[in-house]
Amino acid sequence: EIVLTQSPGTVSLSPGERATLSCRASRSVGSSYLAWYQKKPGQAPRLLIDGASSRATGIPDRFSGSGSGTDFTLTISRLEPEDFAVYYCQHYGSLPYTFGQGTNLEIK
Amino acid sequence: EVQLVQSGAEVKKPGESLKLSCKGSGYTFPTYWIAWVRHMPGKGLEWMGIIYPTDSDSRYSPSLQGQVTFSADKSTSTAYLHFSSLKASDTAMYYCARLAGGMDVWGQGTTVTVSS
Numbered sequence: 001e002i003v004l005t006q007s008p009g010t011v012s013l014s015p016g017e018r019a020t021l022s023c024r025a026s027r028s029v030g031s032s033y034l035a036w037y038q039k040k041p042g043q044a045p046r047l048l049i050d051g052a053s054s055r056a057t058g059i060p061d062r063f064s065g066s067g068s069g070t071d072f073t074l075t076i077s078r079l080e081p082e083d084f085a086v087y088y089c090q091h092y093g094s095l096p097y098t099f100g101q102g103t104n105l106e107i108k
Numbered sequence: 109e110v111q112l113v114q115s116g117a118e119v120k121k122p123g124e125s126l127k128l129s130c131k132g133s134g135y136t137f138p139t140y141w142i143a144w145v146r147h148m149p150g151k152g153l154e155w156m157g158i159i160y161p162t163d164s165d166s167r168y169s170p171s172l173q174g175q176v177t178f179s180a181d182k183s184t185s186t187a188y189l190h191f192s193s194l195k196a197s198d199t200a201m202y203y204c205a206r207l208a209g210g211m212d213v214w215g216q217g218t219t220v221t222v223s224s
Contacts, residue, residue, distance in 0.1 A: 035210030
């Protein structure tokens with residue numbers, strides 16, 4: 001089973017700042033089989049990034065993903081108030097697919 | 109519109125059985141894997157497994173093997189998550205999602221509360 005480790009666990013930033021979230025896999029997830037999700041309380045998760053770097057439909061271009069193999073990054077270029085949430089990475093390179101433990105992006 | 113609609117909230121006692129549903133519409137339901145994801149209170153998202161509605165081929169998370177069962181009825185475009193004997197630790201929000209690489213369409217979630 002591939003273990004995904006996200007860092008930091010919590011990050012405090014202000015609107016307008018840049019957020020950089022990391023996801024590291026215990027072994028290669030195979031090419032770019034990694035997705036990022038946003039989770040807000042009371043809402044279902046929302047797919048942000050697929051294939052490590054492709055924005056999902058309707059996702060603003062301030063969200064970007066990069067990386068391959070074992071190291072991946074989600075960047076939010078300029079934080080908007082609605083971006084404060086928990087972010088999860090998830091791989092689908094080999095079964096079982098797993099999630100990282102999440103990064104809580106909170107308002108400073 | 110592509111969507112997944114899940115059944116309503118459940119309150120159950122330990123030892124009872126339960127079947128949650130997830131009905132798809134707006135796309136060819138049998139040809140996409142459906143994933144089940146658990147979100148326990150105060151915890152992160154947990155991948156439970158997937159089912160392919162065309163033939164009900166199912167793959168489970170090793171940590172949940174034997175504890176839950178997936179099924180699907182392609183004639184009604186519905187996937188199911190079955191618990192044979194609930195425990196208090198099954199208290200969680202359960203989501204179904206369409207697998208298209210990542211999980212691109214999500215149900216609204218079903219809250220399950222297990223308490224004596």
